[in-house]
Amino acid sequence: MQKIWQLNAYSNTFNDKAELLTSILTKRGLETEQEQNLFLNPKLENLSDPFLLPGMATAVERIKNAIQNNEKILLYGDYDVDGISSTAVLYHFMKNKYQIEVEYFLPDRIEDGYGLNSAALERIAEKGIDLVITVDCGITAFKEAERAVELGLDLIITDHHTPGPNLPAALAVINHHLVEIEDYFAAEIAGVGTAFKLAQALNDNKIDNYLLELLPLVALGTIADLVPLRYENRVLVKNGLNRIAASKNIGLQCLIAAAGKKADSLSAGQIAFQIAPPLNAAGRINTPRQALELLLTTDPVEAEALADELIMLNKERQAAEEVIFQQAESKLAKIDIQNSKSIILGDSRWHSGIIGIVASRLLEKYNLPVILAAFDKERGLAKASCRSIPALNIHQALEHCQSELVNFGGHKAAAGLTITIEKMPIFKEKFNQYLSQTLTEEDYLAITRADLNLKPDFLTKDVINELEKLQPFGIANPAPRFLFKDLTVKKAYQIGKEKKHLKFYTDSGLEAIAFNFKNKAALIREQVVDLVAQPEINSWQGKENIQLKINDLKLTKFSEVPLLFSRSNYKFYDLRNHENRKKLLISLLDSAVFKQAAVYINQKTKVEKLNSFYPDHYFFSNPTLKKTNSDLTFSHLIIYSLPFSVKQLIEIIKLYTEHKLSKEIKIIFMNSTAEISFNKKIIRHSFPAQKEIYQLLILLNQLLQSAGNKVVNKSEFYNHYLAADLINRKSSRFFKISLEILAENKLINLSEQQIKLVTELKKELDFERVIRYNKLSRRMEKFLHLEELIFQTNLFDLAEFVSNFKEDKNES
Known part of the structure; x- marks a missing residue:
């Protein structure tokens, strides 16, 4: 498991676009009407x-x-x-x-x-x-x-x-x-x-x-x-x-024009990726005064010249950045990146003004904390840029290592440092030790987040325009992303000059584009997929149409990427109905994320075999720990098999929660609807049918009549029962249960050795009055309740049910 999808909230339906917008704001922490109004209408009078x-x-x-x-x-x-x-x-x-x-x-x-x-x-x-x-x-x-x-x-x-x-x-x-x-x-x-x-x-x-x-x-x-x-x-x-459009800053206006953008419709994203980089380029590979002079000048001619120079400078920076990126990739090819906890590299060829951008690219690709250093061998110093994953405060990590540093500064996600080159090895060791003490394997998983689940037919231009009220998008306020499930891809092909990107259409006619997904076209064509995507209105040649901008996609029944439902301290990971559950289970057990998992499998023979194959994990069918295993602790619970009742599900979860390693309750659901018929069959075979009990009573009556008395030896009757053709399903368990039910119905008297017929044979038996039979027959009813609960699409509701569960005495 290398990444997960996380759904922030679930909804069955929305009445209108305003309700959708309100739901997004609420799940982003803006719960009151006042907070939402302030967010949607940020006025200067609100400044602190x-x-x-x-x-x-x-x-x-x-x-x-x-x-x-x-x-x-x-x-x-x-x-x-x-x-x-x-x-x-x-x-x-x-x-x-x-x-x-x-x-x-x-x-x-x-x-x-x-x-x-x-x-x-x-x-x-x-x-x-x-x-x-x-x-x-x-x-x-x-x-x-x-x-x-x-x-x-x-x-x-x-x-x-x-x-x-x-x-x-x-x-x-x-x-x-x-x-x-x-x-x-x-x-x-x-x-x-x-x-x-x-x-x-x-x-x-x-x-x-x-x-x-x-x-x-x-x-x-x-x-x-x-x-x-x-x-x-x-x-x-x-x-x-x-x-911006009315700004008197001539330099800013010239830069916007030189970048090919319009000041009256400039977005935060365009500033981040088209306007800011040329200004940054000056400070990276030339002099920052060049950028400042652009923002200070009142001379249109000078401003236009400076803007053009910065655009060219940025192209030089991009070329130099690509060289450094490829050099860094060459270094990474020589190390075991799969088992690395960070990327710490240095080189005397690298420019200290560009390594920060390369560090960001490596972070995005490998989802590891990245520190890239430019070596100045003459001075014996290295200047480094640091970028971090969400789970790590990089500034705190550098504080831990500051005895090895000349100086450092920054914040949670990014920082810079200066260090003597000779101290790089010991710094790397100390930094990685801090990561081992601070982070778990799960912290290294890349997370693709979706605000809500949505159905394609809800998307209209009006809905998308309503979502634009959330602009400007950026850190802590990303463009809304939605989960779209079970879409069939009808047409898929590669686009772009180098065919790096993917275009496809779904069976509902929805158009989608996925940047840098070139190798997915053949994989998804005519397949059922799940998507995390941002809806947008695409304008092309004077026409507008709704388009999904894909953040990530996966094959619905074949992907190993779980969908995470997280509420309070419950984390439920959805891997249900996978096409190859055995292969998926092996992959999970081999993953470093699962330090020691408790795995529920309802077949005892498989449990014994798996416990011998995977000694680092604990497999069980009975949700009780033996005394020899009472000191075990578990990182996760994997519910591989389908339990038989809600009570049993709760008992399985209780076994795990009493021995879990962390405060969080982490449960992976791997159940399949294909198990339903198997469980029903097991339940049906766990107790005799009414017809079979009645047939046993007929057989007893026949035996007593042929013997001419009303009492028979129990073992003699059992042998007669096994030899009889009247009853198809036979077992000592069925025999015992049937006799107990007949006794409760006051049709026979049971003793240690004998069976005595109390009353004449009835055409119908009153099974409703028999507690023993009702308890057994309710197993199917209990299972159907579990089936409805455990296969619901919204696992938030399941988490709430589990956290609030109180045992029904009738379940016992």
């Missing part, structure tokens, strides 16, 4: 008070004094889009609000490195600068802050990166992590968001044209830095996107 940020009042007072006293102010930025746009935001604000042109400094990625640099501060001091304001950097610059004091520089730090337990000795430190208010609205802002909060505070918390003109730049930096697009970030980005 900038003075909630510690240090803000001090910073505002110092900056206003500097302006009043004509002191020299310098903005110290960073070389990525967040740092560049942060610098541009405060530069434009100072110029428009106070009619002053502050100076700025952007570090060179190679020469200066990330963040505050003591040598740079010395050069800044020589220029007579009085006040330095950092944007998007400085939160870990302890030595540099001390050097600033020595140089007579006042220092204000604005940064959004994670601070340590101590703060640099600056005049003021503005960072949203320092706010101790619960549910702080601006708790996830980027560097440019932090810079905007400073401008907002300098503007006396008034939202006017001074700030409105900054919003397109704030949206640009926020989107580019991949922070969650919710709460304050959503307000900033939504309003920023709406103002």
